Amino acid sequence: MSEITPDVVRHLAGLARIDVTDAEVDRFTEQLGLIVDSAATLKAAVAGDVPATSHPIPMKNVYREDVVLPSLSQEAALSGSADSESGRFRVAAILDEE
Amino acid sequence: MTSIIKKTASEQLELLRSGAITSVELTQAHLDRIAEVDGIVHAFLHVNATGALATAAEVDRKRAAGETLPALAGLPIAVKDNLTTIDEPTTAGSKILEGWVPPYDATVVSKLRAEMMPILGKTNLDEFAMGSTTQFSAYGPTANPWSTDRIPGGSGGGSAAAVGAFMAPLAIGSDTGGSIRYPAAMTGTVGTKPTYGAVSRYGLIALGSSLDQIGPVARNVADAALLHDVIAGHDERDSTSLPEDLGSMVEAAKNTSLAGVKIGVIKELSGEGFQAGIQSRFNESIELLKAAGAEIVEVSCPSFQYAIAAYYLILPAEASSNLAKFDSVRFGMRVTPEGNPTIERVMAATREAGFGPEVKRRIILGTYALSSGYYDDYYGSAQKVRTLIQRDFDAAFAKVDVLVSPTAPTTAFKLGEKIEDPLAMYLNDIATIPANLAGIPGLSLPNGLADEDQLPSSIQLLANARAEKKLYEVGSVLEKAHENVWGKRMIDFAPEVKAGA
Numbered sequence: 001m002s003e004i005t006p007d008v009v010r011h012l013a014g015l016a017r018i019d020v021t022d023a024e025v026d027r028f029t030e031q032l033g034l035i036v037d038s039a040a041t042l043k044a045a046v047a048g049d050v051p052a053t054s055h056p057i058p059m060k061n062v063y064r065e066d067v068v069l070p071s072l073s074q075e076a077a078l079s080g081s082a083d084s085e086s087g088r089f090r091v092a093a094i095l096d097e098e
Numbered sequence: 099m100t101s102i103i104k105k106t107a108s109e110q111l112e113l114l115r116s117g118a119i120t121s122v123e124l125t126q127a128h129l130d131r132i133a134e135v136d137g138i139v140h141a142f143l144h145v146n147a148t149g150a151l152a153t154a155a156e157v158d159r160k161r162a163a164g165e166t167l168p169a170l171a172g173l174p175i176a177v178k179d180n181l182t183t184i185d186e187p188t189t190a191g192s193k194i195l196e197g198w199v200p201p202y203d204a205t206v207v208s209k210l211r212a213e214m215m216p217i218l219g220k221t222n223l224d225e226f227a228m229g230s231t232t233q234f235s236a237y238g239p240t241a242n243p244w245s246t247d248r249i250p251g252g253s254g255g256g257s258a259a260a261v262g263a264f265m266a267p268l269a270i271g272s273d274t275g276g277s278i279r280y281p282a283a284m285t286g287t288v289g290t291k292p293t294y295g296a297v298s299r300y301g302l303i304a305l306g307s308s309l310d311q312i313g314p315v316a317r318n319v320a321d322a323a324l325l326h327d328v329i330a331g332h333d334e335r336d337s338t339s340l341p342e343d344l345g346s347m348v349e350a351a352k353n354t355s356l357a358g359v360k361i362g363v364i365k366e367l368s369g370e371g372f373q374a375g376i377q378s379r380f381n382e383s384i385e386l387l388k389a390a391g392a393e394i395v396e397v398s399c400p401s402f403q404y405a406i407a408a409y410y411l412i413l414p415a416e417a418s419s420n421l422a423k424f425d426s427v428r429f430g431m432r433v434t435p436e437g438n439p440t441i442e443r444v445m446a447a448t449r450e451a452g453f454g455p456e457v458k459r460r461i462i463l464g465t466y467a468l469s470s471g472y473y474d475d476y477y478g479s480a481q482k483v484r485t486l487i488q489r490d491f492d493a494a495f496a497k498v499d500v501l502v503s504p505t506a507p508t509t510a511f512k513l514g515e516k517i518e519d520p521l522a523m524y525l526n527d528i529a530t531i532p533a534n535l536a537g538i539p540g541l542s543l544p545n546g547l548a549d550e551d552q553l554p555s556s557i558q559l560l561a562n563a564r565a566e567k568k569l570y571e572v573g574s575v576l577e578k579a580h581e582n583v584w585g586k587r588m589i590d591f592a593p594e595v596k597a598g599a
Contacts, residue, residue, distance in 0.1 A: 009462060016418060016465045017425070017442060018458055019450035027455075031520050032463055038521060039407045042479040045486070052481035053488060055308050055338075056294045056537025057563060062337040076201035080429030089427050092434065092441045 004033040102127050104589075107173055107267040107321035114172045117161070121154035121172030125216045128174050132218065132265045135595045139241050141250075141260040142219045143179050144187050150174060150216035157214050170328055171214040176266035178257050179220035180227055181312070182301040183207050186217075190303045191225040191235040191253075194430045194452025204301020205333045206270060206312050213328050218266055221256030225454045226421065227277050227305045229253050230526040231513075234456040239513055242284060243595050244553060248510040251281030251526075257315045258285040263595050268325045269315040274305045275409055276505075276530025278313050279542035283505035283556030286544045286588050288322045288573075289315045291530075293563050294537035295340040298333030306416040307338075309409075309534040317589050319543065319573040323347035326566070342564070350570035356390040359572065360498040362397035367503035367529045375548025376504045376555040383545055383557050384502070386579040387572070397494045397501060401486035402532050406524055408483035409531045411467045411476050418464030421457070424449065459520065488536045495562040500572050502559055503529045505542040509553035533560055541569040543577060544588035554588070 009028045013020040020028070074087050083090040102110065102124060113119045129147050136142055157172035177183065180190040182200035189195045203211065210217060224234040232240040232255030240255040242248040243263035250259040257269035258281035271278035273291035282289030290313045297312040304310060314325035326347040333339045363384060368377060388394055426432040426441075426448040433447040453461070467476045494501055507528055516522045533540040538560055545557040557576070561568040581587055 004466075008466075012462045012465045012469075013458075014446075015469075016461045017422075017445040017449055018453065018461065019446045020458070024455075024458065028459060028462060031459060032466070034521055035410060035463060036466070036476075039411055039476055039480070042404055042407050042411070042483055043475055045401070045404045046479050046482035050482040050485050052478060053484040054481055056484075056488070056535070057338070057340070059295075059338065064334045072201055077428075079201050080198050082426060082430075082432035091427055092439055092444045094441055096440050 004029055004036055103131050103264040103267070106318055107316060107324060110267055111170065111173055121157040121216065122151060124172065125150050125154040125174045125218070128218055128266055135263055136265060138246055138595055138597045139243055139259050139263050139265070140238060141221055141240050141256040141263065141265060142176070143189060143191070143222050143237055143256070145219035146186055146217060149186070150218050153214060153216040168213045170324060172216070173268065174216045174218050174266055175210055176218050176221050176257055176260045176269040177207060177210070178223055178254050178269070178271050180223060180272060180303040181207055181270060182303070183217070183220065186220065188220065188303070189237070190227070191223045191237060192452065192454070192457070193236040194424050194448070196431065198429050202301065205298035205335060206329045207301065209329055221254070221260050221269060223256055224253040225457050226303065226417070227253035227272060227274055228417065228456045228460055230276065230280055230523060232256065233513060233517055234454055236454050241513070242510045244286065244592055245510065246595065246597060248512055248553070249284060251284030251510065253277040254281045254315065255284075258282055258287050258289065261315050261317055262287045262589070262592065267317070268321060270312060270329070271315045272302055272310060272312050273534065274309045275413060275534050276527040278315060279505050279530045279540055279558060280527060282315065282542040284510040284554065286554035286592060287315060287317055288319055288541070288543055289313065290322050290326060290541045290566070290569065291533060291539060292326065292330060292566055293340065293344065293539045295338045296344055296539070296566065297329050298331070298336040298339050300333055300335040304420040306413040307420060308416060309413060311534075318587065319570060319577050320348070320351045322541070323351040323570050340564070344564055345567050347567060347570045350567040351574040353571040353574055354578075356387060356392035356572065356575050359392045359500070361387055361392045361394050361572065362494055362498035362501045363394060364402070364501055364503045365396050365398045366400065366402045371507050371525070371528070372504055373508045373548060373550070375550045376507070376509065379546045379548065379555045380504050380557060383576060383580075386583070387576060390575050390579055392572070395498060397498060399487075399490035399494060399532070401483060401490050404483045405487055405532045405535060406528060408480040409535060410463070410524055411480040412484070412535070414460040414464030415467045415477050416464070418461045418468065421461055424452065484535045487532050491532070491536045491538060491562070500559050500561050500568050502557055504545075505529055505556040505558040509548050509551055509555060529558055538563050539566040539569055541573050543573050546580065546584070546588070547591060
């Protein structure tokens with residue numbers, strides 16, 4: 001059986017910074033449980049000594065010349081933000097009052 | 099003008115070069131077609147008539163003045179809405195990016211502009227390219243032009259339907275687990291996923307960074323090759339961009355013989371689970387390849403049975419990380435809850451309102467796969483499976499030049515089916531996912547109609563990394579063999595687009 005419970009889904013949604021409704025929790029618990037159960041076959045498939053592949057075509061040390069190239073203006077970089085002030089992104093309080 | 103839009107991209111280019119039509123006429127003909135049928139198909143999220151016609155007029159002016167023009171100048175194109183475009187909205191099919199106008203162009207878009215191709219607009223997709231039906235677009239599904247109550251495939255259903263319904267001669271797609279090839283299979287069109295790194299992904303809104311690749315969508319192999327050659331090439335703004343030149347796909351598509359070519363049929367991608375009408379068309383194509391001179395062998399890829407399970411850990415893990423950037427701060431939606439909320443509360447409320455069900459599902463799944471305590475069992479095991487799948491391909495390509503399978507296990511199903519059953523939905527990509535896990539190139543070619551439902555079936559060609567030329571060499575020969583048998587092109591079987599058909 002899957003270890004995906006409603007509490008696990010709520011915890012994961014919290015880590016991912018997504019508010020979820022009770023209906024979503026119920027639906028995701030069932031669906032994620034099935035997906036995770038189907039993934040359990042993988043562990044057995046790689047029981048031997050198999051190296052991991054993180055990138056299909058490995059590359060190392062990709063550099064370019066250390067020269068200044070044209071980049072976005074401050075105005076362009078801020079153009080998509082919901083709120084900005086004095087050339088900076090403006091956000092709600094970082095810390096709780098407590 | 100109807101006859102012009104039904105011509106191939108190559109034929110349209112010939113008419114432009116000879117002066118028989120202007121780019122403004124050709125672009126307007128496609129805009130007229132969009133006005134005529136896109137109310138039914140819904141391939142486009144945004145149409146940029148003014149911009150497209152301005153580029154077209156510029157091409158016409160230069161041509162009239164006798165100036166040298168790029169090879170595809172004046173030929174219109176549609177672009178999947180997960181590539182950034184200056185001065186044109188880019189949503190990736192998500193509410194969280196509604197109204198966002200990027201301050202920069204994707205490298206591929208820059209190349210299209212340098213080629214002076216009028217960009218008709220941005221095409222629909224499953225939200226952030228997560229899906230195989232286009233039904234997870236926050237802006238409503240795209241319909242399959244062949245039968246408008248059916249899925250066009252996804253995630254790039256918009257690009258495939260735009261090309262399949264003659265709203266654009268060519269389009270750009272992106273393929274993370276089959277999002278170019280699967281829609282091609284559903285809509286009777288051609289789509290190529292190049293080798294990982296062959297086309298720059300700068301400006302592609304990332305889904306799975308170790309899997310994503312941009313590629314061409316077209317109505318035949320030669321047209322796909324034209325676009326492939328325009329968008330491929332090294333880009334120092336993408337650190338995964340391959341430094342080497344992989345050759346001319348246009349030249350490869352001129353091939354006429356398969357003498358000396360060895361083709362492997364993937365044993366694990368046939369039989370059970372594959373629709374009978376797809377399998378019989380596939381078997382006929384194997385005979386056509388043989389008749390064209392190819393040697394056919396059966397190849398076993400035993401680790402493919404784990405591909406979907408591995409993919410649905412790796413992809414969500416990467417997606418959950420890539421989509422962390424949608425945090426209400428730098429771009430896109432911001433939802434501020436009542437009271438005096440902290441930024442974390444704003445983020446959570448924004449992401450709840452801005453993301454759809456499939457995106458939330460995958461972010462939460464990816465967060466789980468990367469959690470401490472589960473990482474080794476899930477994500478770690480999936481990465482090892484990836485090695486096994488690469489080994490299967492290595493062993494196969496030591497024996498053959500090209501591998502073949504059906505692109506999709508079934509023809510296009512009805513809109514609304516499987517939408518609450520993610521595991522059933524994920525099976526759509528059973529034949530396309532292995533190529534993304536291994537980074538190799540794949541091309542989906544129309545393969546006639548399935549007997550039971552008269553809907554498009556498709557054959558997938560796979561080649562070793564950096565060997566996409568072989569896909570075009572084999573694909574063009576098989577396409578000609580099909581046309582000889584049918585007496586027409588695949589797209590000529592397509593019925594007129596009608597609502598609710």
